[in-house]
Amino acid sequence: MPAQLSDTLTTPAAALRREGFLGQAQRFSRDPLGMLGLILVTLIILAAIFADILAPYGPAAIDVKARLAAPTFEHPLGTDQLGRDVLSRVLYGGRIALEVALVCISVSLGLGLVLGMLAGYGPRWLDNALILIFDAVRSFPVIMFALAVVTLVGPSLETIELIIIVTSIPGYARIVRTQTLSLKNNEFILAERSLGAGIWRVLSVHIMPNVIGPLLILASMDVPVVVTIEAGLSFLGLGVRPPTPSWGSILNDGYAFIRNTPWLVIAGGVPLILTTLGFTFLGEALRDIFDPKLRKG
Amino acid sequence: MDSVLSLRNLTVDFDTPRGMVHALRDVSMDVPRGKVVGIVGESGCGKSTLIGAAMGLLANNAVVRGGRALFEGTDVLTMSATDLRAIRGRRIAMVFQDPMTSLNPVLSIAQLMTDIQYRDRATSAEQKRARAIDMLRQVGIPDPEQRIDHYPFQFSGGMRQRIAIAMALLMNPSLLIADEPTTALDVTLEAQIIALLRELHGKFHTSILFVSHNLGLIAELCDEVVVMYAGEVVEQGPVRALFHDARHPYTRALLECDPARIAQSTRQLPTIPGEVPNLIHLPAGCVFRPRCSKAFDPCGRNAPNPRPVAEGHATRCYLLGDG
Amino acid sequence: MWVYTARRLGLAIVIISVAMAMLFFMIYLVPGDPASIALGPRATPEMKEALRAKMGLDKPVVVQFFNFFVNVLRGDLGVDVWSNRSVSIIVVESLPYTLVLTAVGLGWAILLGVPMGCYSAIRRNTWLDKISGVLSVSAIAVPSFIVALYCLLLFAVEWKVLPAIGAGEQGDYWDQFTHLILPSFAIGLGWVGYLARLVRASMLEIMGENFIRTARAFGLAERTIVYRYALKLAILPTVALMGVGVGNLLSGAVFAEIVFARPGIGKLVYDAVITRNYPVVMGAVLVTTALFVLCTLLADLLAAWLDPRARAAL
Numbered sequence: 001m002p003a004q005l006s007d008t009l010t011t012p013a014a015a016l017r018r019e020g021f022l023g024q025a026q027r028f029s030r031d032p033l034g035m036l037g038l039i040l041v042t043l044i045i046l047a048a049i050f051a052d053i054l055a056p057y058g059p060a061a062i063d064v065k066a067r068l069a070a071p072t073f074e075h076p077l078g079t080d081q082l083g084r085d086v087l088s089r090v091l092y093g094g095r096i097a098l099e100v101a102l103v104c105i106s107v108s109l110g111l112g113l114v115l116g117m118l119a120g121y122g123p124r125w126l127d128n129a130l131i132l133i134f135d136a137v138r139s140f141p142v143i144m145f146a147l148a149v150v151t152l153v154g155p156s157l158e159t160i161e162l163i164i165i166v167t168s169i170p171g172y173a174r175i176v177r178t179q180t181l182s183l184k185n186n187e188f189i190l191a192e193r194s195l196g197a198g199i200w201r202v203l204s205v206h207i208m209p210n211v212i213g214p215l216l217i218l219a220s221m222d223v224p225v226v227v228t229i230e231a232g233l234s235f236l237g238l239g240v241r242p243p244t245p246s247w248g249s250i251l252n253d254g255y256a257f258i259r260n261t262p263w264l265v266i267a268g269g270v271p272l273i274l275t276t277l278g279f280t281f282l283g284e285a286l287r288d289i290f291d292p293k294l295r296k297g
Numbered sequence: 298m299d300s301v302l303s304l305r306n307l308t309v310d311f312d313t314p315r316g317m318v319h320a321l322r323d324v325s326m327d328v329p330r331g332k333v334v335g336i337v338g339e340s341g342c343g344k345s346t347l348i349g350a351a352m353g354l355l356a357n358n359a360v361v362r363g364g365r366a367l368f369e370g371t372d373v374l375t376m377s378a379t380d381l382r383a384i385r386g387r388r389i390a391m392v393f394q395d396p397m398t399s400l401n402p403v404l405s406i407a408q409l410m411t412d413i414q415y416r417d418r419a420t421s422a423e424q425k426r427a428r429a430i431d432m433l434r435q436v437g438i439p440d441p442e443q444r445i446d447h448y449p450f451q452f453s454g455g456m457r458q459r460i461a462i463a464m465a466l467l468m469n470p471s472l473l474i475a476d477e478p479t480t481a482l483d484v485t486l487e488a489q490i491i492a493l494l495r496e497l498h499g500k501f502h503t504s505i506l507f508v509s510h511n512l513g514l515i516a517e518l519c520d521e522v523v524v525m526y527a528g529e530v531v532e533q534g535p536v537r538a539l540f541h542d543a544r545h546p547y548t549r550a551l552l553e554c555d556p557a558r559i560a561q562s563t564r565q566l567p568t569i570p571g572e573v574p575n576l577i578h579l580p581a582g583c584v585f586r587p588r589c590s591k592a593f594d595p596c597g598r599n600a601p602n603p604r605p606v607a608e609g610h611a612t613r614c615y616l617l618g619d620g
Numbered sequence: 621m622w623v624y625t626a627r628r629l630g631l632a633i634v635i636i637s638v639a640m641a642m643l644f645f646m647i648y649l650v651p652g653d654p655a656s657i658a659l660g661p662r663a664t665p666e667m668k669e670a671l672r673a674k675m676g677l678d679k680p681v682v683v684q685f686f687n688f689f690v691n692v693l694r695g696d697l698g699v700d701v702w703s704n705r706s707v708s709i710i711v712v713e714s715l716p717y718t719l720v721l722t723a724v725g726l727g728w729a730i731l732l733g734v735p736m737g738c739y740s741a742i743r744r745n746t747w748l749d750k751i752s753g754v755l756s757v758s759a760i761a762v763p764s765f766i767v768a769l770y771c772l773l774l775f776a777v778e779w780k781v782l783p784a785i786g787a788g789e790q791g792d793y794w795d796q797f798t799h800l801i802l803p804s805f806a807i808g809l810g811w812v813g814y815l816a817r818l819v820r821a822s823m824l825e826i827m828g829e830n831f832i833r834t835a836r837a838f839g840l841a842e843r844t845i846v847y848r849y850a851l852k853l854a855i856l857p858t859v860a861l862m863g864v865g866v867g868n869l870l871s872g873a874v875f876a877e878i879v880f881a882r883p884g885i886g887k888l889v890y891d892a893v894i895t896r897n898y899p900v901v902m903g904a905v906l907v908t909t910a911l912f913v914l915c916t917l918l919a920d921l922l923a924a925w926l927d928p929r930a931r932a933a934l
Contacts, residue, residue, distance in 0.1 A: 352837060354833070354836060354837060381839075382839040382840075382841065383839065384839070385836070385837055385838060385839030386837065386838035386839035386840070387839065390837070390838070391834075391837040391838075393830060393833070393834060393837075395830060398829065398830040398831065399830045399831055399833070399834045400831055400834065401831040401834075401835070401849050401853075402831070402853070402928070402929055403852055403853055403856075403927060403928055403929070404848075404849070404852075405928075412835075412838075412840060412844065412848070413838045413839075413840065415840070415841075415844070416839075448928045448929070448932070450928075450929050450932070451932065461834075464838070
């Protein structure tokens with residue numbers, strides 16, 4: 001592969017980078033919602049990482065004297081029906097939420113990338129078959145599909161992850177497929193292929209860098225969706241198993257005792273709202289700066 | 298003289314992020330009743346701003362610095378929005394440049410042509426429809442009784458422009474503004490539309506303000522011509538005087554560059570050297586000076602005022618004697 | 621038009637069939653079989669065998685799949701493991717509640733979202749536009765079950781202005797209506813934001829079109845221009861997305877029905893999941909999936925039919 005040629009051919013990704021990181025950072029700092037999102041996301045991630053330092057009690061530690069207590073100095077967010085400190089459970093619950101998001105999004109991103117490139121670059125029949133499967137998966141209302149899987153496999157953290165991964169692959173794969181299709185016949189790819197570059201080289205060196213940007217933006221906007229599904233299933237009692245703290249299970253307890261105390265519902269809901277808002281604001285700001293095209297459709 | 302439209306010392310700026318764009322400067326011109334007046338100039342010379350001012354349809358960032366735009370004696374620039382709406386479509390009508398995009402795609406021709414008659418509350422829907430059909434026939438739409446229920450996308454470009462003209466003339470306005478109505482069409486259709494405008498002018502005696510960058514069309518259709526350059530009227534007069542006795546160097550250059558008027562065959566088409574000046578930072582003196590082959594001492598100092606050449610013929614140039 | 625409709629319908633049927641196959645074969649990906657799963661660890665082998673025979677699990681997979689397919693086409697979704705009632709009947713009984721809830725939720729979205737987006741587009745870059753923009757994004761981001769929980773907490777538990785539980789007395793329309801307000805608002809709120817953004821974006825695009833300038837030049841009233849000339853076009857992409865909306869609202873309805881203890885498909889499935897009643901879960905999932913696919917199809921066709929250009933091209 002002659003080096004001088006790949007230097008002269010500019011890929012669209014390189015052209016995109018030309019604006020410069022500083023210019024983009026500057027534009028970002030002028031977007032108040034984006035900044036708010038960034039701050040929220042940073043705080044939430046830090047809170048999850050340092051949960052064991054920040055939490056005043058263990059997530060399962062029981063204070064028998066105080067059950068369903070309103071916020072006090074000892075328990076800033078009150079206690080649940082077993083007398084566990086809600087603030088500690090919220091902090092550890094954040095860990096679970098972000099862990100699920102990280103695992104699910106990276107796995108489905110990876111699989112989506114591979115399947116999407118296969119569909120876009122591979123033979124026609126494979127493309128059609130994959131598209132049909134993607135469409136079929138997308139035709140399930142997500143929660144309905146999740147409930148069906150839970151009935152079969154039984155509720156657990158792994159079940160949640162499996163459900164989220166399966167239902168989010170089609171979204172990523174479709175984007176990758178479209179991008180691959182449009183890049184496939186681009187001049188720089190054709191030039192590369194005429195020089196004898198193999199399919200893996202074309203895919204990994206030229207197509208990957210061009211699709212990864214929009215994918216990452218999409219991924220950051222998918223965090224709220226994933227966190228919502230985890231919390232939603234845990235809220236239904238079909239997610240993480242009981243002693244494990246999760247925002248959803250705090251909400252489940254809160255719902256059961258909603259007539260006794262509003263604090264559990266508030267404590268379980270607010271972090272969830274802040275997380276979804278934070279990641280959405282951040283994702284939208286990033287999208288507007290890096291890839292305005294994504295905005296439509 | 299009785300003028301339908303008369304602009305007096307009109308000066309308009311556009312407030313843009315890069316600075317004030319001085320789009321129109323001290324523009325005065327008239328459209329006499331029953332006449333066809335042409336405006337000619339390169340793109341960006343202020344033709345569209347002039348039309349916008351005449352219709353009271355300037356963009357939001359436009360600032361009128363001075364002057365008046367009198368339509369039948371009333372200044373449209375100070376008119377209320379309601380009064381303006383009342384004259385638009387009824388007293389002044391307009392035909393736009395691109396017939397492919399200027400008609401609403403999801404309304405049928407019948408709906409479009411009924412909508413613009415909405416002020417005639419006394420007229421029944423059937424009468425409005427009949428009037429629309431009649432006008433479509435006059436502009437040469439075959440089988441208008443059937444075609445009126447079709448949608449714009451079902452017509453060709455030339456037909457759509459005919460429909461646009463029919464819509465404009467429907468309320469029998471006293472002034473028709475045609476903004477490069479043939480630019481988007483091919484030459485055959487262009488000739489047909491010009492012939493149609495002439496025919497309709499003969500029939501309805503509507504005054505027409507015809508904007509074009511094509512001198513040939515102006516010569517064919519207009520009684521009077523206004524030549525614009527970089528936001529100023531550089532020369533205006535009767536069509537015959539302008540074509541045979543042009544005084545301003547810019548008008549002359551335009552005439553020389555018109556391929557239809559070049560007598561002997563040349564290897565290269567003539568062009569006017571230089572570029573249109575930046576309308577944010579205007580050159581001192583005459584705006585045409587940087588490109589003018591005949592520029593001399595006074596041109597750089599002060600901008601020339603319009604000076605009369607003959608009856609109805611005036612130009613902004615120092616070459617005509619004393620400064 | 622007919623060719624297009626037929627082709628789209630065919631595709632929808634293929635997609636539903638593939639989805640059905642997935643649901644069916646999912647059982648085989650799981651260790652153990654539905655009978656033992658349903659009966660739990662304490663079941664005797666005889667009980668399992670009896671249930672397996674009842675569910676047709678003793679036959680070869682291909683035969684099972686074929687039978688399953690044919691049965692579904694005949695409207696037979698199997699029998700409830702516990703009550704022996706026909707799943708089709710159970711599903712059809714609870715479906716109307718969910719449909720009403722979804723429709724009212726969509727009603728909220730249209731009633732609030734379209735005017736909000738329209739207003740934002742006309743008053744672009746004003747404070748109200750910016751506030752409505754932030755509200756829209758927030759409404760989209762916040763999970764609907766949180767909205768449901770907080771609505772329940774505020775309006776039903778703390779202020780006690782609206783009922784918290786159930787669908788209301790049979791025949792008492794006012795009572796049923798008051799029971800609908802909170803759950804439908806909870807599931808519709810996200811789509812209020814979504815529609816507002818969508819309508820705003822397409823209105824902005826259309827208000828810049830040449831034909832709007834033409835309409836102004838003909839002195840049409842601003843009201844006519846906005847509603848008749850612009851909104852009519854701006855609504856088309858929204859209509860096409862309504863199908864997707866129904867899918868989202870159906871998912872939201874599951875939570876709303878559980879939070880507000882309303883009868884409906886969501887409550888049905890939830891109770892079936894808790895009792896591991898797989899035939900009921902599968903039947904309900906199948907019906908909602910088919911409903912979702914059909915709504916998407918209908919929305920697409922409606923959007924095409926409303927646009928004279930697309931109508932003529934089909």
